[in-house]
Amino acid sequence: MGAKVFLVEDEQSIITLVEYNLKKEGFKFLVSSNGEEALHEIKEQEPDLVLLDWMLPDLSGINICRSLKKDKKFQDLPIIMLTAKGQEEDKVAALNAGADDYITKPFGHAELVARINALLRRSKPRVAEDKAVYEDLVIDRIQRKVFRNEAQIDLGPTEYRMLDFFIKNPKRVYSRDQLLINVWPDNINVENRTVDVHIRRLRKAINLDGTKELIRTVRSAGYSLD
Structure with missing residues (x-):
């Protein structure tokens, strides 16, 4: 379910x-609070990215970083x-020492996630493409699964395609005709009201108890993920 991030802290x-x-x-x-153990676990687990604390009680983050970058197998491993x-x-x-980025404590959640995603896009573009995230909603394109607040959501194939289309451009409003063209590309005979039926199904599936409405209806215009 998305990229594998290893925290050493x-x-x-x-x-x-x-x-x-x-x-x-x-x-x-994944996490380890011990430098020596972390170095071993990183080589075993092969994460997509490492978040590395500088000050550790045994082996410093700088030394871990240098050790990983000297290993040909992990030279391209992104390290923040x-x-x-x-x-x-x-x-x-x-x-x-080989770190790809640097964040000073204390740091904000939004900044951390933005830097992780930016680094993954540069170093592992396939990993970034395999997962799409909007707020608490996640699409795992490898497994064709959808999660909200870590709970798996069952979607039909049309609802899945519709959600995956919306999440590529959140907040953008799409007309029914645009959704027909992009979600039903091989069936030009689908009627406009069919879009409304699948929108209702999608809403019912992703609106879990305690979560906010994500599909917005824009009168006389269409729908958006917002």
Whole structure:
């Protein structure tokens, strides 16, 4: 279900926060609070990206980063350094050790997720394409599964195609004709009111108890994921 992110961190409050936010965004989450153990686990698990704390009780994040980048198998593994060290020389040291990005603590959830996604798009574009996320909604295109708040949602093939189309351009309003062309490309005889039927089915499926409405009806215009 999405890219595999490995966090190396010894502060439990940060582990808890990062785990909650990454799982909410559809990432698979792995963690270790021990540097030596983390180095071994990263090589075993082969994550798509590593979030690496600088200050660890045994092996420092800088040393872990250098060790991974010396290994031909992991030279291209994206690494984001997490640290309270905010001076320019510290950032230069992290980048010179092989880190691809650097985030200073404390950091915001939105910034962290944005940097992870940006780095995955550059380094592992296929991984980024295999997963689509909008708020608490996740589409796993490899398994053709949909999740909301980590709960799996069962969709029919037409509702799945419709949602996948919406999520590519959230907030954009599509007319019924545009949806017919893009969701039913091989069947030009489908009537406009068929779109309304599948919109209702999609709404019913993704609107779990306690979640907000995601499909917006725009009078005389169409529908959007908003």
